[in-house]
Amino acid sequence: MNRPGFFPVWQRNFLVWKKLALPSILGNLADPLIYMLGLGYGLGAMLPEIGGQPYIAFLAAGTICASTMNAATFEALYSSFSRMHVQKTWDAILNTPLGLTDVVAGELFWAATKSFFSGCAILVVVTVMGLTNGPLALFILPAIVLTGLAFAALGLIWNALAPSYDFFMYYFTLFITPMTLISGVFFPTDQLPGWLALIGAWLPLAQGVALVRPLLAGEVPTDIALHVGVLLATTAIAFVIALRLTRRRLLK
């Protein structure tokens, strides 16, 4: 018998999602678009160009990354927690030939997949609005994948530690929201004190922004290997930690 690995776990989640695909995509699209359009045109009207581009274009790149991050994070926290803790879906799977590595990897790739749908949906809207500049924008797709993977893996760490849904609020208020503000999503980080900008630059969201913003503007990003490397390393290290913590939680 062949060992099926993580794929059936991913497939299970995909099958559930397929039943509610359209409302799910629209729901994931509405919130970031409202912010992007509201801030982009409302606030943007009062702002000069940033780095030679209108504010709405600057913000579009940040929105693609932030909405990828949010989708991956929500899936790896709330949805994975439902499956692990409330529905006991993971327990059921662990009674089969699959192991915990398969389960957690399936969840990682699924959360990344779902965030890919979200990031792509924003990218499509941004393209329709005429904010892309040439075929380099296609390389935004792999950048979305890398960003989604990193945040899925980070979310799974918190999932493994969570006693209840309430616990996830801390993750947003202590990590996600501050990071969004210092990673150059809404404004350039050179507005920040030097030390804070430095911290922000190393956070995974900033790595995604550093890739997506130039690609959207039709330019080749600088330090590609560094940004890709940091995102991949974040994914790998966070996954190993998440797996270990989940093992301690479920298989003690």
Add this chain to the structure above:
Amino acid sequence: MAALNVSGLKKRYGDSEVVAGLSFAVEPGTCFGLLGPNGAGKTTTLRLCLGLTAPDAGDITLAGRSIPADAQVARAKVGVVPQFDNLDPDFTCAENLLVFGRYFGLKDADVRQRIPSLLEFASLTSKADARIATLSGGMKRRLTLARALVADPDIVFLDEPTTGLDPQARHLIWERLKKLKSAGKTLILTTHFMDEAERLCDRLIVIDHGRKIAEGSPRELIAAHIEPQVVEVFDEAAGTLPAFVDAHRQLADQVEQSGETAFFYCRDPQPLLAALAGADGLRYVHRASNLEDVFIKLTGRELRD
């Protein structure tokens, strides 16, 4: 070769030794019962046998594989009916089976071919496209049993398979489990329903505080631990029972009192029954002794929480 062989198994959580040196073997094609009060270590023992947690000491062989090292390979030959239903609420009955088959590496086409017979086995043919939320407790249990059979396992673990079910639903499950046994499957069952164990199990062990305190077939255990006849005497009016017990104690081999009931364990109950015929304010039931009497004798009458 035994379907499951456990020797010297130990597992400790903090200060409490949940499994304290357990050994047993399950022959293929038989139904084996793991009995014990709440907190005796039944579920932990099952988790250890499935490789879901590592033992502190001892050896486990399941389906010819060493556990936990080769647990994932061994589990390909094993079905599990867990204590609490964990069916997938987002799917229909048929989808639950299809998705579960994938976890075993089965092809969708092969599982789809098996689904009608699995649903029929579970008496759920008409519910193929029903959502889980619309099923009764008994239907969910039956679907969980069908799900455990999706990869045609040799060994099926059942953790309290009929807890919370009404009598009709329990009888249907029992009938299906007997069918599985006659089809050559090995069943490993935990329960605290003694009538369930007596009906289904070829052999069983009673565990308490993580230790084995008795082992044998239901009949052997009854013969070894208790007199064959029981007369239960209840106080109907007030207060005549203690005097009756004192006066007739010598008519039984053992007498045990619990609240308003006295249990007389006898080889020959006739003299006692004659005495009861003339007693006022007492009701009685005369029956053959059963596994529950043995169980209570072995594990005591105090509540376990």
